[in-house]
Amino acid sequence: MSISFLKVRQEVIAIGKDMKSSSLVVGTWGNISARVPGEALMAITPSGVDYDEITPDGIVIMDYNGNVIEGDLKPSIEFGLHSAIYKAREDVNAIMHTHSTYTTAFAIARKPIPAAAEDLVQIVGGDVRVGEYCLPGSPELGPEIVKSLEGRNAVILANHGSLAAGKDLKETMKIVNVVEKSAQSVILAMTLGGVVPLCQEDIDFMRDFYLNKYGQR
Numbered sequence: 109m110s111i112s113f114l115k116v117r118q119e120v121i122a123i124g125k126d127m128k129s130s131s132l133v134v135g136t137w138g139n140i141s142a143r144v145p146g147e148a149l150m151a152i153t154p155s156g157v158d159y160d161e162i163t164p165d166g167i168v169i170m171d172y173n174g175n176v177i178e179g180d181l182k183p184s185i186e187f188g189l190h191s192a193i194y195k196a197r198e199d200v201n202a203i204m205h206t207h208s209t210y211t212t213a214f215a216i217a218r219k220p221i222p223a224a225a226e227d228l229v230q231i232v233g234g235d236v237r238v239g240e241y242c243l244p245g246s247p248e249l250g251p252e253i254v255k256s257l258e259g260r261n262a263v264i265l266a267n268h269g270s271l272a273a274g275k276d277l278k279e280t281m282k283i284v285n286v287v288e289k290s291a292q293s294v295i296l297a298m299t300l301g302g303v304v305p306l307c308q309e310d311i312d313f314m315r316d317f318y319l320n321k322y323g324q325r
């Protein structure tokens with residue numbers, strides 16, 4: 109195994125274990141990838157292997173045209189979706205696709221998660237849109253999700269789950285958790301009479317704060 113791929117493979121494995129223990133997926137569903145730093149390549153989880161059992165060799169190194177560069181296992185069926193996003197979005201270096209319970213409720217209802225919670229609009233950039241339904245692994249899914257993800261860092265896959273795209277794996281995991289928490293909060297708010305969405309001006313202010321001023325700089 110090429111030493112330059114080892115670090116990114118280990119990082120993908122660690123996030124996969126976190127994802128499974130956080131109940132964001134059941135069994136072997138979902139998938140994770142990250143760009144290989146300095147190369148037009150990604151490291152992606154294999155198809156149908158338990159997240160606790162993936163070894164560094166099992167993480168598949170691929171280019172963005174579907175060619176396997178290194179790895180013995182078959183990559184996730186959604187490699188085309190991940191590639192389409194890396195090709196379209198320079199700001200994205202890591203992608204997670206999950207089937208978490210509350211977000212999947214919005215996916216099967218085909219309803220967006222409204223831009224109501226402050227943490228959601230800061231980290232996602234607004235509401236979480238729903239892409240048009242496409243079969244998993246189909247060539248139509250990538251372009252559809254790239255379109256629905258425009259100006260956002262998360263998107264809902266109709267009747268399926270969600271996808272988060274961030275600057276690194278750590279941020280991407282945070283996006284997944286904030287989206288799931290927002291989905292849960294919105295469903296609870298419905299029982300209290302509904303949701304009051306934030307106005308665009310306030311969303312823009314908070315988004316700018318998150319991207320340019322938040323944290324220790």
Ligand SMILES: [Zn+2]
Nearest residue numbers: 138205268269
């Ligand atoms: Zn899925």
